[in-house]
Amino acid sequence: MIRIAIDAMGGDFGPKAIIPALDMVLQGRPEVHFLVYGDETKIKKYLSKYKSLSQHVTIFHTDKMVQNDDKPSTALRASKGSGMRMAIEAVKKGEAEAIVSAGNTGALMAMAKIVLKTVPGIHRPAIASVMPGIHGDTIMLDLGANVLVDADTLVQFAVLGSVFARANKARDQQSTQDDKPPSVGLLNIGSEETKGPEHVREAGEILSRIDFPGEYKGFVEGNDITRGTVDVIVSDGYAGNISLKTAEGVGHLVRTYLKESFKSSFLSKVGAFFAYFALKSLRERMDPRRYNGGVFLGLNGVCIKSHGGADALSFSCAVILAVRLARQGYIEQIARDIGHLSDQENFLSEDR
Incomplete structure (x- = not known):
């Protein structure tokens, strides 16, 4: 049995989107059980529509919740007894293997760091997500947790991203992780070794000579993100977050332009009719809902942040990632690889 803790009151829609999402996750995954935290009355209102799901759900009532506009410090002080805090504590106690929340990002990260703590040797946790690319999916991190980082932290991010990339390739219980190491690139303003900030160049030099679970391919640029040039792209949280939001904006722009173009004339509408299946496939491949779920890498537990505006399909994808x-x-693999990294050199010392 795989137990997933769910913060049912987080996000814009709460149980209205989350309960149908759990039913989607259950299809083909009968071994999953959900520990659902939140207002029992509101949860049962939607759960009553899914009889088979009810057998896979345990509800833990609380009427206390973290507000989307709460500052992390405010949320932390008032977190005890909230659905978000209780769900995280379930992972800490070993009652669940993962926690998924669509709630306040800052509050979730702050609580998870305090309750779960980081894997020994990890300086800072990072937010990672899967991004679609021409040649395959790309794992990108950090997406906003750490604005300023040093070379050692970027090296650790490369390890975290590599382990995540391998685990993400195993799509179902029968899958085994690919023996081929994930390719890793550092986001930079050019591919030449002399370009970019000093800490990025230093991280590249370290990655080129150490043994870690990925295969370092050098510097990559912004246009490599959607090409799928490498399996993992590493950056600081400032550049990573801007890159993510830019990619989301471009995707929305393309969808808007296509819709306007096919509605612009009678002939365009006829063309859209004949291209229906191709357009449907394109829409599905570019649907951001299917890539929902930011992973807080480096914590002593699986913690997934869903988009706050996630609908049922979107939230289900975040939960499937958690499963x-x-x-x-x-x-456990992260702990082993970070330990191996520390054994090689003393460049991960706390006083650097």
């Missing part, structure tokens, strides 16, 4: 990582035991 996938819980199956693969990637937390």
Whole structure:
């Protein structure tokens, strides 16, 4: 059995979107059980529509919740007894293998760091997500947790991203992780070794000579993100977050332009009719809902942040990602690889 803790009151829609999402996750995954935290009356209102799901749900009532506009410090002080805090504590106690929330990002990260703590040797946790590319999906991190980082932290991010990439490739219980190491690139303003900030160049030099679970390919640029040039792209949280939001904006722009173009004339509408299946496939491949779920890498537990505006399909994808990582035991793999990294050199010392 795989147990997933769910913060049911987080996000814009709460149980209205989350309960149908859990039913979607259950299809083909009968071994999953959900520990759902939130207002029992509101949860049962939607759960009553899914009889088969009810057998896979345990509700833990609380009427206390973290507000979307709460500052992390405010949320922390008032977190005891909230659905978000209780769900995180379930992972800490070993009652669940992962936690998924669509709630306040800052509050979730702050609580998770305090309750779960980081894997020994990890300086800072990072937010990672899967991004679609021409040649395959790309894992990108950090997406906003750490604005300023040093070379050692970027090296650790490369390890975290590599382990995540391997676990993400195992799509189901029967899958085994690919023996081929994930390719890793550092986001920079050019591919030449002399370009970019000093800490990025230093991280590149370290990655080129150490043994870690990925295969370092050098510097990559912004246009490599959607090409799928490498399996993992590493950056600081400032550049990573801007890149993510830019990609989301471009995707929305393309969808808007296509819709306007096919509605512009009678002939365009006829063309859209004949291209229906191709357009449907394109829409599905570019649908951001299917890539929902930011993973807080480096914590002593699987913690997934869903988009606050997630609908049922979007939230289900975040939960499926949590199930996938819980199956693969990637937390233990991170601990082993970080330990191996520390054994090689003393460049990860606390006083650097």
